Amino acid sequence: MAKCDKCGNQFSWKEIFKKNFNYGEVTCATCGNNSAITFPSRFILTGVTIVPLLFFTITMEFFAAGWTNILFGLPAAAAGVCIAPFLVNYKLAD
Numbered sequence: 001m002a003k004c005d006k007c008g009n010q011f012s013w014k015e016i017f018k019k020n021f022n023y024g025e026v027t028c029a030t031c032g033n034n035s036a037i038t039f040p041s042r043f044i045l046t047g048v049t050i051v052p053l054l055f056f057t058i059t060m061e062f063f064a065a066g067w068t069n070i071l072f073g074l075p076a077a078a079a080g081v082c083i084a085p086f087l088v089n090y091k092l093a094d
């Protein structure tokens with residue numbers, strides 16, 4: 001899980017989870033410095049959320065139509081959103 005570069009305080013899953021949606025800055029509860037998501041982490045974030053959604057949407061087209069895509073795609077994307085905070089990195093904002 002991402003930490004504050006300044007004081008080493010570990011951000012909570014919930015803090016990062018919320019900020020991942022809008023690429024917002026996490027404010028450190030200990031030292032008050034802001035940290036922003038790193039550029040490579042944006043790709044990780046896209047990789048674990050949008051890609052599974054697209055994958056299921058596209059592949060399921062061959063097997064069944066309609067709701068099946070959503071049935072598999074959404075939980076896959078939701079799982080990605082939940083694990084994303086463990087994978088992304090944050091660095092001190094300018």
Ligand SMILES: [Zn+2]
Nearest residue numbers: 004007028031
């Ligand atoms: Zn800090």
